[in-house]
Amino acid sequence: MRVRQRVQTIIVELMLILLSLTIIVPLLLMILGSFMNNIEVMQFKIQLPEKWLFENYVTVFKEGGLARAFVNGVVITVISCSVNIVTSSAAAFILARRETKLSSFLYLFFFMGLIAPMSTITTIRVVQWLGFYGSISSVVFIYAALNMAFSIFLYSGFVKSLNKSLDEAAFIEGANALQVFLKIITPLLLPVNATVAIMVFMGVWNDISIPLYFLPDSSNWTMPLSVYNFYGMYSRDWNLIFAVLVLTSLPVIILYVFAQKFIVSGMTAGAMKG
Template structure:
């Protein structure tokens, strides 16, 4: 019996290592080729460069407006995930604690938002009517709105497993709903909040569609649109393209590595609490 378990565990570990290599090998290929000369990159091999050309990154910084694009993407990503986390946690708190038929219907509508695609024509007309095209506020609210259904789904399953005794203790102490949310509930939501923020940050940072449709001023482009423009301008310079792709992917990689333990705990906490 123990021998079969050992074999099963070994098979699972081998499968996980193979899955990991599927991610690490392309990442290694991009990073290594970003440090090669233009001639070496044309060979498209996975060998280390004869000389490490770190000047490729310097050249990308000079030829593309990378700092501005990084700032724009940071503004879009950080602001939208904060707005989404606050609104989603507050909405989930009410939807869970006030278990009425109307609140159940509202929650189901949010679930539909996870499945139904966004109509870009209608959204563009609404954004234009509200004068939110080429606006930081408009893009931030758009991202926050698109992340809210999934984030509410995460919060909802987590809050359902928090004991109502905490709310009752707050009521006895004279705390209102907002005070109970700020002082009692939100500090307990750290795992699921970190999970939602990391996932939404990666989604916002790597998004191509919203900036393409709703940002026409190049000064407000994020890193993905900048890379798209850079590919068109320097199509034959694969060394610079690899360097630009590495620079753009680095923030999401760092955020994911820092938040991976919260992602695991946040995804499972709602199922094991109680």
């Protein structure tokens, strides 16, 4: 029996190693290629550059206008995450604690957001009618709304796992619903907050479709959209394209490496406390 389990473990490990190569190999090609010249990079081989050309990154920043795109991306991503966390956690607290038909309907209504796609044309018309089409604020609200269904799903599961006696004790002491949420529930939401922040950050930072449709002014473009524009100008210089891709993916890679434990803990927080 132990031999069989050992063989199964080895097979699973080999499969995971092979699957990891599908990510590691392109990543190495991209990183090493970003330091090569435009002739050497066309070999698409995992090898050290003959000469490390750090000036590729200087060229990318000068020609691609990535400094402004980076600032735009940070502003949009951070504000979108903040708005999503505040609104979703508050809504989930009410939906999880109030056992009424309206709460159940609203929970299902938000849950439908995980399935129903966004209608781009209709959303554009609504944003134009509201008068802030083309502004960064329009993109922020759209991202916050698009990620709200997933966030409420996580928050609701966690809040339901918390003992209601915590709320009741606070109400006995004279606290209102807002005080209970801010002083009792919010400190307990830290694992889920971290998970939501990471997931929303990665989704917003890597997205290209929303800025493409809602930010016609190139000065408001984010990093991925700037990469798309940069590729159109330098489609033959793969070393520069790889440099842009490295700069674009670097924040997400760093965030995921240092915060991946929060994703797992946040996903399982409700089950662990239940």
